[in-house]
Amino acid sequence: MDIRSLVSVVDDDESVRESLPDLLREFGFAVQPFRSGEEFLASEYAEHTKCLILDIAMPGMSGFDVQRELKLRKQRIPIVFITAHKDETVRKAVVEDGAVACLLKPFSDTALFQAMCAALALQ
Amino acid sequence: MELQAKHSGEDVKRLQRCISDLISTMALPALWSGGDPSQIGRTLIDVLHRMLHLELIYVNLKDPQGEPGVEMARMDSSSSRAMPPGEVGAMLQQFMGNDPQKWIARIDGRVGDRSLSFVPLQLGLHGELGLLVAGAERSDFPGPTEELLLRVASNQAVIALHDFRRRNEQKRQADELDRRVAQRTRELAAANQELELSQQQLCKTEERTRMIIDTALNAVVTMDASGMVTSWNKQAETVFGWSSDEAIGQRMSELIIPPPQRMSHENGLRHFLATGEGPLLQRRIEVNSFRRDGVEFPVELEVIPLKVGDDWVFSAFVRDITESRRAQEKLRQSELNLRQMTETIPEMLWSATPDGAIDYCNTRFLDYTGVAADEIMGDGWTRLIHPDDVDAAAREWAACVAGGTPYRVEVRAIHASGNTHRWCVMNALPLLDKDGCILKWHGTVVDMHDWKQAQETLRHTQAELANLSQVMTMAQLTAAIAHEVNQPLSGIVTNASTCLRMLNADPPNVEGARETARRTIRDGNRAADVISRLRALFSKRQAATETVDLNEAAREVIALLLNMLQRARVSLRSELADDLPLVAGDRVQLQQVIMNLVQNASDAMIDVHDRSRQLLLRTRRDEADHVCLSVQDTGVGLDSQAASRAFDPFYTTKSGGMGIGLAVSRSIIENHQGRIWARPNDGPGTTFSFCIPRSPSSEFVEVPPNSSRGSAANSPAEVARNL
Known part of the structure; x- marks a missing residue:
């Protein structure tokens, strides 16, 4: 396994799974994309992930469901939510629930980088 | 002569003892009030043992719930070895057999080395309360007075056991009785102190027995064979209203029997004296009695005849049951009321x-x-x-x-x-x-x-109206569109950022940059697709044509949005013209326009707090025979620039808006060969209106889905001209 910090990206949208890992690798992270929350939770990467980038609206488990499941497992992985829905109440709710940030798609590379730094600083 | 006098003297003594015992027996309920069966049994045994000098007394009291009952026995100490009650019961059963029907009044049996005579008495009509057996060695046992005392005592025990079973009522009465007995006893104690100094023992005894009978639960009255009252206790004074002094010596029937029944009472008495038959004697009956004030009232009564020498004495135990009758009647009445209510x-x-x-x-x-x-x-x-x-x-x-x-x-x-x-x-x-x-x-x-x-009908109508995206509010539509567009946009921005970083690296990662640039273009096309899909949603749909009553269409929209308007604290008024001609067009599309205008008007008033939020929906027919509908609000209003751009796609003044609603509305109205415009009110707010031609006749009119917009006169310039 790569000794760089592992970032997992969970999004049902293929273009996000293609583009976001490339950008994160440019930042210097090791990246593993997943098409669903179930796939991520079942993988061996789940316990080594240092930061989780998580889409909110997905078929099957939503981002909230994944966050809740991790809490139940007592796995404290910093989470950066990404969403295409502009909804201030949802954003507030997830941050209050322990997420590092909630980024509205499309987001700039600077915004993403700041959120990543905040997430990894937590560890 | 002397012998005769002595004889009658003994008779009097025997009679006195008998009366005294009888009175004591009658007073038993007072001793038993509130007591349990074992206490009743114990006292019964004590009293009978004392009065009748019995060698053996056995009592078996059954439990109403079928639990093991109370069994007790007493055997004279001089008689053979002491036996536990269970053994006595078993022994007696041997003498008597199991079938109470076959019991005779007197049964003989041997206990140890003595032969005894036994009198078995069932407690209750069918022995349901238990059994009392008295045994004595005397050959003349039981004599007539002994039999009477046994019967009265067992009768009293039955009363006590019945009363025990009706515990609640008994409890109340017992409390009252306790209080009175206590009071009497105190008075008696005081009286006794005085009497002891001056009066003989006999007087005290008489006084005590009188006191005891006075505290008895029942009215107790006696009469002789000629029908005259010979005793009258305190309770009788209360029940019948005659004092003891007034009553004694009077005809019993005239004091307590209602006039219509007096004759039969007297006849019954004569019949008993002549034949010894008294069907109403020695059992509890319910009859009407008669008070001093002439009022009849129901009583429970038992008359017991007693032969004293050659004369008969009749004792009657009377209980006033007016209250319990009244309670029964009240219960019956309340049941009747309830039944009447449930039936009516x-x-x-x-x-x-x-x-x-x-x-x-x-x-x-x-x-x-x-x-x-x-x-x-x-x-x-x-x-x-x-x-x-x-x-x-x-x-x-x-x-x-x-x-x-x-x-x-x-x-x-x-x-x-x-x-x-x-x-x-x-x-x-x-x-x-x-x-x-x-x-x-x-x-x-x-x-x-x-x-x-x-x-069901309403739901059906709503479902029809809610068909497809027509009732999707603009806010929901906006959010859906934003999501669709933001998704590829996110890819574009991320890929572009990556591309730049790869090119800026040393050495530049040209291959990676080329790949990300390719993806950027692909996502851009995807975004364009989303937009064209949206456009298709609104333009390609084949319009259904029918004749539409715009008033009716508006009413349905109002019904659908009423909740939303109430939540937004908007008061809606409608003025719908009576003479409105029908129009030709797509009812659902027109309703979508009306809904959009009402929704916009409501949204425009969301920040209004210093005046009422009023919405006026009007329909009318104009000079050119067009059908017009307008929606007027008292909201923030549009300036002239905003009014001129209001119908442009993606122009919005609302924070959550996408600027699609009015553009779609315009395209719908133009498809109906009509026009739509906005105009500021004289006061606060804006009025949005549209006009469409009336249907030429009642026939269906084909509306071309992409009719020319040239005549629709709804360019920004046209809107501006209308301001």
Whole structure:
């Protein structure tokens, strides 16, 4: 396994799974994309992930469901939510629930980088 | 002569002793009041042993709940070895046999080395309360007075046991009696102190017996064979209103028997004296009695004849049962009232036992279903329910009965007219006692068929109206579009950022940059696709053409949005023209426009707090025979620049808006060969209006889906001209 910090990206949208890992690798992270929350939770990467980038609206488990499941497992992985829905109440709710940030798609590379730094600083 | 005098002297003594014993026996209930069966048994044994000098007394008192009863026995100490009561009972059973029907008045048997005579007495009419057996060695046992005393004593025990079983009433009376006995005893103690100084022992004894009989529960009166009153206790004074002094020496029948029955009383007395037959004697009967003030009242009464020498003495024990009769009557009346109410109330009512078996349905229920009551009782009610609903209803009922929870189901129930089923709500609640146990279920059935059908129709209409995206509010539509567009946009931005970083690296990662640039272009095309799909949603749809009553269409929209408007605290007024011609077009599309205008007007007033939020929807027919509809608000208003751009796609003044609603509305109205415009009010707010040509006739008119916009005159310039 790569000794760089592992970032997992969970999004049902293929273009996000293609583009976001490339950008994160440019930042210097090791990246593993997943098409669903179930796939991520079942993988061996789940316990080594240092930061989780998580889409909110997905078929099957939503981002909230994944966050809740991790809490139940007592796995404290910093989470950066990404969403295409502009909804201030949802954003507030997830941050209050322990997420590092909630980024509205499309987001700039600077915004993403700041959120990543905040997430990894937590560890 | 002297012998005769001595003889009669002994008779008098015997009579005095007998009366004294009798009185003591009669007073037993006072001693027993509030007591339990074992106390009753013990006292009974004590008293009889003392009075009759018995060698053996055995009492077996049964328990009403079938628990082991109370068994006790006393044997004279000089007689053989002491035996436990159970053994005595077994021994007696050997002498007497098991069948009480075959018992004779006197049974002989041997106990140890002595032969005894036994008198068995059943307690209660059929021995249901127990058994009393008295035994003595004397050959003349039992003599007439002994038999009388035994009978009276057992009778009193029966009364006491009955009273014990009716504990609540007994308790109340016992408390009262205790108080009085205590008071009497105190008075007696005081009187005794005085008497002791001056009077003989006999006087004290007489006084005591009088006191005891006065405290007896019942009125006790006696008369001689000629029908004259010979004694009259305190309780009798209270019950009949005559004092003891007034009563003694009077004819009994004239004092306490209502005039119509006096004759038969006197005849009965004569008949008994002549033949010894008295069908009403020695048992409890309920008759009417007569008070001094002439008022008749019900009593429970037992008359016991007693032979003293050659003369008969009759003792009557009388209890006033006016109160208990009154309570019974009140209960009956209240039941009658309840029944009358359940039968006249205009609802269908039923009740069930705690285990869920129906035990009552009122007449209205029976009339409604046309089914006989006995067919519904128990679990017969299920035959009233439609076969498709019966399983669920019965399952729910079983669950509610098991858990004691309220029952509520909607079922189709049979209706008497033509064997049809109608929708009903069945409700039931359990009546609980203080421990939470179910005493009874009470239920109703309410016919809601018409209401349910009206709802069904309404739902159907709403579903029709809600078809596809037409009722999707602009806010929802906006959010959906934003999501669709933001997704590829996110890819574009991320890929572009990556591309830049790869190119800026040293050395530049040209291959990676080329790949990300390719993806950027692909996502850009995807975004464009989203937009064209949206456009298609609104333009390619084939318009349905029919004749539309715009008033009716507007009313439906208002009904649909009324809740939303109330939440937004907007008061809506409509002025719909009576003479409005029909228009040709797509009803649902036109309703979408109306809905959009009303929604916009409401949104425009969201920040209005210093005046009322009023919305006026108007329809009219204009000079050119067009049908016009306008929506006027008292909102923030549009400036002229905003008004001129209001119908441009993606122009919005709302924070959550996408600027699509009015553009779509314009395209719909133009498709109907009409025009739409906005105009500031004289006061605050804006009025949005549209006009479309009336339908040429009642025939359907084809509206080309992409009709020319040239004549529709709705360019920004046109809008500006209308301002």
